[in-house]
Amino acid sequence: xxxxxxxxxxxxxxxxxxxxxxxxxxxxxxxxxxxxxxxxxxxxxxxxxxxxxxxxxxxxxxxxxxxxxxxxxxxxxxxxxxxxxxxxxxxxxxxxxxxxxxxxxxxxxxxxxxxxxxxxxxxxxxxxxxxxxxxxxxxxxxxxxxxxxxxxxxxxxxxxxxxxxxxxxxxxxxxxxxxxxxxxxxxxxxxxxxxxxxxxxxxxxxxxxxxxxxxxxxxxxxxxxxxxxxxxxxxxxxxxxxxxxxxxxxxxxxxxxxxxxxxxxxxxxxxxxxxxxxxxxxxxxxxxxxxxxxxx
Numbered sequence: 035x036x037x038x039x040x041x042x043x044x045x046x047x048x049x050x051x052x053x054x055x056x057x058x059x060x061x062x063x064x065x066x067x068x069x070x071x072x073x074x075x076x077x078x079x080x081x082x083x084x085x086x087x088x089x090x091x092x093x094x095x096x097x098x099x100x101x102x103x104x105x106x107x108x109x110x111x112x113x114x115x116x117x118x119x120x121x122x123x124x125x126x127x128x129x130x131x132x133x134x135x136x137x138x139x140x141x142x143x144x145x146x147x148x149x150x151x152x153x154x155x156x157x158x159x160x161x162x163x164x165x166x167x168x169x170x171x172x173x174x175x176x177x178x179x180x181x182x183x184x185x186x187x188x189x190x191x192x193x194x195x196x197x198x199x200x201x202x203x204x205x206x207x208x209x210x211x212x213x214x215x216x217x218x219x220x221x222x223x224x225x226x227x228x229x230x231x232x233x234x235x236x237x238x239x240x241x242x243x244x245x246x247x248x249x250x251x252x253x254x255x256x257x258x259x260x261x262x263x264x265x266x267x268x269x270x271x272x273x274x275x276x277x278x279x280x281x282x283x284x285x286x287x288x289x290x291x292x293x294x295x296x297x298x299x300x301x302x303x304x305x306x307x308x309x310x311x312x313x314x315x316x317x318x319x320x321x322x323x324x325x326x327x328x329x330x
Contacts, residue, residue: 082292083290083291083292083293083296084150084153084286084287084290084293085153085154085286085290085292085293085296085297086292086293086296088153089129089131089296092130092131092132093131093132093133093134094122094125094126094131094132094133094134094153095134095136095151095152095153096122096133096134096135096136096152096153096154096155096156097135097136097137097138097143097146097147097151097152097154097155097156098114098116098118098119098135098136098137098138098155098156098157099137099138099139099140099143099155099157099233099235100137100140100157100233100234100235101116101118101157101158101235101255102116102255102259103116103117103255103317103318103319104116104117104118104119104156104157104158105118105119105156105157107137114135116317117313117314117316117317117319118156118157118158119135119156120313121156121175121304121309121310121313122156124304124309125297125300125304136151136152138152138155139232139233140208140210140231140232140233140235141209141210141230141231141232143155143285144165144168144169147168147169147285147286147287147288148168148287148288150287153286153287153293154284154285154286154287154293154297155284155285155286156284158174158175158176158178158282158283158322159171159282159283159284159285160178160180160211160212160280160281160282161174161280161281161282161283162212162215163215164215165285167288168288169285169286169287169288170285170286170287170288170289170290170291170293170294171283171284171285171286171294172283172284172286172294172297172298172301173283173298173301173302174281174282174283175282175283175284175301175304175305175310175323176282176283176322176323177279177280177281177282177322177323177324178253178254178255178279178280178282178322179253179254179255179276179278179279179321179322180212180213180216180252180253180254180276180277180278180279180280181195181213181216181217181251181272181276181277181278182251182252182253182254182256182257182270182271182272182273182276182277183195183198183249183250183251183270183271183272184239184242184249184250184251184252184257184260184261184268184269184270184271185242185248185249185250185268185269185270185271186242186243186245186267186268186269187266187267187268187269189248190248191271192249192271194272194277195220195221195272195277196220196221198217198220198221198224198249199220199221199222199223199224200221200223200224201223201224201225202225203221203224203225203248203249204224204225204227204246204247204248204249205217205221205224205225205226205227205247205248205249205250205251206227206229206238206239206240206241206242206246206247206249206250206251207226207227207228207229207238207250207251208228208229208231208235208237208238208252209228209229209230209231210228210231211231211235212280213251213252213253214226214228216251216277216278217251220277227241227246227247229241235252235253235256236252236256236257236259236260238250238251238252239252239256239257239260239268242268243264243267243268249271253280254273254276254321255319255322257270257273258270283301284297284301310323311323
């Protein structure tokens, strides 16, 4: 008697269908985890870091905004000098590379950096939360005494930074600076006037001279520099006990972690060999290079 083959064929068809589904599923999975076009990622450090790229070419392209005594430009010769300049030149000398200096405007430094025209900014750039979205930073190489008050001689003196937290107090401060950030936290009720600083980090103090503000908030070095130019008109508050010490380091292009690692080694070397202390004494700003402190 001949047996029917239908069940066998049916089972075979089901098996083939299941196998086809498995193969199709596996193909989809492989295509998902292994795209047709594999993008090669360079393992050359110089290709991943603007600083290492330029070092390989025998140079460093370094920006400065003008922040005496860290960076300053001779208006007649264009020569750049200062403590930060000496630091960068020492790094370059040990690597036998040249430094290409480029002047930037304080108001546009983030945009200048994003364009990739410079490797890093030599001035001690204060590390603030908003700036962390725009730059990478090295470890601090200075802790700048800050939030010094500058007033007209004979005008109302304030006992502390917290005394400024009053709507009747007009405070001049550099727009976008760390001092402005500090004021908006410590004195949010005050009438805070942000001043475009351009190439002069002490520009906010001009509002004191013109009578448009009651007090200007500056770094200690800026306050001293501005008062030296107008000793008969101005006086400073809290110089002996600065309200803040701002950590400051070199600022790099965002995500240039390899460049930051290189500069961190350089900073530590210059600190441990005494080079930074020697420069601090030469420029008479030893207070900027003490360990981070919390004001009492």
